[in-house]
Amino acid sequence: MNNKTSFSLIAPAKLNLFLHINARREDGYHELETLFTFLNFGDELHFELTTDSDISVGGDTKDIPLNDNLIYKAALLLQTHCKTSLGVKINLIKRLPMGGGVGGGSSDAASTLLALNKLWKLELNLEILAQLGLKLGADVPVFIQGQSAIAHGIGEKLHQVKLEQKWYCVVHPNQHVSTAKIFTHPDLKRDTPKIIGDWKHHTLANDCEPLVKKLCPEVEKTLQWLLKYAPSKMTGTGSCCFVEFASQVQAQDVLENLPHTWQGFVASSANVSPAHTELTAIFDQ
Ligand SMILES: C[C@@](CO)(OP(=O)(O)O)[C@H](O)COP(=O)(O)OP(=O)(O)OC[C@H]1O[C@@H](n2ccc(N)nc2=O)[C@H](O)[C@@H]1O
Numbered sequence: 001m002n003n004k005t006s007f008s009l010i011a012p013a014k015l016n017l018f019l020h021i022n023a024r025r026e027d028g029y030h031e032l033e034t035l036f037t038f039l040n041f042g043d044e045l046h047f048e049l050t051t052d053s054d055i056s057v058g059g060d061t062k063d064i065p066l067n068d069n070l071i072y073k074a075a076l077l078l079q080t081h082c083k084t085s086l087g088v089k090i091n092l093i094k095r096l097p098m099g100g101g102v103g104g105g106s107s108d109a110a111s112t113l114l115a116l117n118k119l120w121k122l123e124l125n126l127e128i129l130a131q132l133g134l135k136l137g138a139d140v141p142v143f144i145q146g147q148s149a150i151a152h153g154i155g156e157k158l159h160q161v162k163l164e165q166k167w168y169c170v171v172h173p174n175q176h177v178s179t180a181k182i183f184t185h186p187d188l189k190r191d192t193p194k195i196i197g198d199w200k201h202h203t204l205a206n207d208c209e210p211l212v213k214k215l216c217p218e219v220e221k222t223l224q225w226l227l228k229y230a231p232s233k234m235t236g237t238g239s240c241c242f243v244e245f246a247s248q249v250q251a252q253d254v255l256e257n258l259p260h261t262w263q264g265f266v267a268s269s270a271n272v273s274p275a276h277t278e279l280t281a282i283f284d285q
């Protein structure tokens with residue numbers, strides 16, 4: 001292990017390649033089954049060690065009050081858990097749309113936990129970091145474990161899967177969809193049976209899609225527009241929609257034709273989270 005006192009780390013996007021909701025639990029959370037893949041595109045976080053125990057977060061954070069910022073919450077949680085007197089100065093470059101279903105906030109939190117575990121030399125294992133991460137959001141553990149996976153439970157029980165590398169064009173229809181609003185809506189489909197046997201032999205869908213399309217016509221319009229190129233899907237609780245291709249050129253072609261009212265990006269998928277790949281390169285090589 002080296003003694004780096006400052007470095008940058010990606011907080012990659014995720015896609016839910018399918019998302020089934022099986023039941024609603026008594027605590028309001030939902031039992032789900034979802035297939036996570038990571039993308040080679042995301043926010044960028046810069047970490048600088050300080051010895052004064054202060055945690056500061058700067059950069060593209062204007063819209064989020066410090067105490068609500070998942071980066072700050074993650075750093076504080078880890079500092080408190082490990083009773084360290086070290087601090088950190090964090091800078092965020094935000095590239096992922098907020099409330100877009102690509103997991104930006106959760107990924108920021110996970111990359112913060114992974115980075116500070118190294119910077120503060122805490123040596124917690126991924127299991128402990130994932131348990132801490134779960135306190136911040138149901139999506140955080142998959143970013144901590146860093147392997148494409150089918151998730152069960154509320155998203156924290158992970159079964160690693162190996163997927164073929166694909167190229168995606170991800171489109172943000174300029175709509176913010178609140179995860180809590182979708183999960184509390186009476187019209188959400190919550191009764192998809194659990195997958196029995198191999199998931200590849202099942203009809204796979206995103207159970208949030210019909211409701212989000214109804215509440216948010218721009219999402220419906222985006223999915224329709226993308227259909228010209230390939231079968232289109234929504235990720236998570238929206239609002240981002242995506243199409244999958246074998247080559248970068250095909251995905252880039254969609255992006256180049258995108259109506260100006262929407263934003264998008266092209267990225268390849270990865271079975272190992274790019275945050276883990278980068279951390280290994282920084283600390284273990
Ligand atoms: C739906 C998913 C699928 O990947 O993604 P997003 O679209 O938000 O990215 C996630 O499970 C979201 O994870 P995350 O965004 O971390 O959720 P949390 O902060 O824990 O919870 C946000 C809200 O969603 C609801 N929630 C979340 C997860 C779950 N399994 N059941 C739920 O009912 C809870 O009511 C909570 O109020």
Ligand SMILES: Nc1ncnc2c1ncn2[C@@H]1O[C@H](COP(=O)(O)OP(=O)(O)O)[C@@H](O)[C@H]1O
Binds near residue numbers: 064070106179
């Ligand atoms: N660092 C952060 N980046 C993004 N969102 C954050 C962050 N900290 C807190 N949030 C809050 O989390 C919410 C969900 O954000 P995000 O993870 O980007 O969406 P989604 O879960 O739909 O992918 C945002 O609307 C925002 O209020």
